[in-house]
Amino acid sequence: MSRIVLGVSGGVAAYKAGLLLRAFTEAGHDVRVVPTPSALHFVGAATFEALSGNPVTTDVWSDVDEVAHVRIGQTADLVVVAPATADLLARAAAGRADDLLTATLLTAHCPVVFVPAMHTEMWLHPATQENVATLRRRGAVVLPPAIGRLTGPDSGPGRFPEPPDIAALAAVVLSAGAGALPHDLSGRRVVISAGGTREPLDPVRYLGNRSSGKQGWALARVAAARGAEVVLVAANVELPAPFGVQVVPVGTAEELRTAMLAEAPGSDAVVMSAAVADFRPATVAGAKLKKGSAGEPDSVPLVRNPDVLVELVAQRRPGQLVVGFAAETGDDEADVLTHARAKLARKGCDLLVVNDVSGGQVFGRAENAVVVLAADGAATEIPLGPKDTIAAGIWDAIAPQLHRATQP
Secondary structure (H helix, E strand, O other), X not given: OOEEEXXXXXXXXXXXXXXXXXXXXXXXXXXXXXXOHHHHHOOOHHHHHHHHOOOOOOOOOOOHXXXXXXXXXXOOOEEEEEEEOHHHHHHHHHOOOOOHHHHHHHHOOOOEEEEEOOOHHHHXXXXXXXXXXXXXXXXXXXXXXXXXXXXXXXXXXXXOOOHHHHHHHHHHHHHHOHHHOOOOOOOOEEEEEEEEOOEEOOOOOEEOOOOOOHHHHHHHHHXXXXXXXXXXXXXXXXXXXXXXXXXXXXXXXXXXXXXXXXXXXXXXXXXXXXXXXXXXXXXXXXXXXXXXXXXXXXXXXXXXXXXXXXXXXHOOOOOOEEEEEEEEXXXXXXXXHHHHHHHHHHHOOOEEEEEEOHHHOOOOOOEEEEXXXXXXXXXXXXXXXXXXXXXXXXXXXXXXXXXXXXXX
16 A cells, blocks of 8 residues: 555646545555645545545644654655646745645655646746746656646646546556656657557448557557657547547548558657557448348458558658557467567567467456567567556657667
């Protein structure tokens, strides 16, 4: 059980902190909520106390005998400030200690994650951006805000990310430290495909696969947290869009191919994590094919779909990295990695992320384990863990190659 301090500052998004608190406690963590005085105008202390099972106070004058303004930070394994308003970011960057939360931030030896939420103009103001840069330079993780509906009719960057996304990234930091989410992809544009394509047979039926898109979602979420501009080409994924990510929905392999070939030229890295159908029905019936009807087919002829990964490699510009995925099983001819190395050579991509899916592993599950193969023969094993942790490991493998590829 880890000790998490959940700091809550005074923005309207404070009501969502309760959902994040519930996610932390359901994962088995001991959570101490430390709100600012203004946060309690939005959510009362009783709510946080009931959900956390711990006392809630905002000032340094309570529990003086326990020296709470020092002990809370000293004993924490992780501090998450969500929401973090422009005022809170400014006070944290300046090293202020005028309430219990900012005092806690000054005494914390553990990783600290800030989750900004504010109006667009406040987020984009140079003062806020400088404060964010200062906090990141000191080692804090500052997540980018989501883009969407804000208070009132306005819309833009500044929206509070969805609590499950925050919880997933907090788990990455908790397991590996703030170094798991460095801001090393700032200024980079990445295009990621996710999910599984569906090839229609008639208006009702299709040929598809078991990909849930969860690993691609995690790759997009982690890339955005590490500073990248992310475009996510999503094939039939029923998940909320990750924060700070542009989602391009597609259905079939041909639609995915069109989207990827359009988005790839302006990117620094292309990651093909989607499960693209190798074949599609040669014809698509205009009406449902019914059993026992005159139109019931004796067989379903198939034709090959284009190999999108090979096309992306063929159009790759200098300095661009192309990363493929391989869901493999061993057989009488070879084991998983032997098949994967042959695929890497055949496709010509820079890296290949290999999933062993024997026995139905990986698909739809919360955890994964992969091996990242490089064109130079190197192999990096990323052991079983949550898919966001796996995503962080994959980006750890991509980032150095991306840096070297763009060096003069």
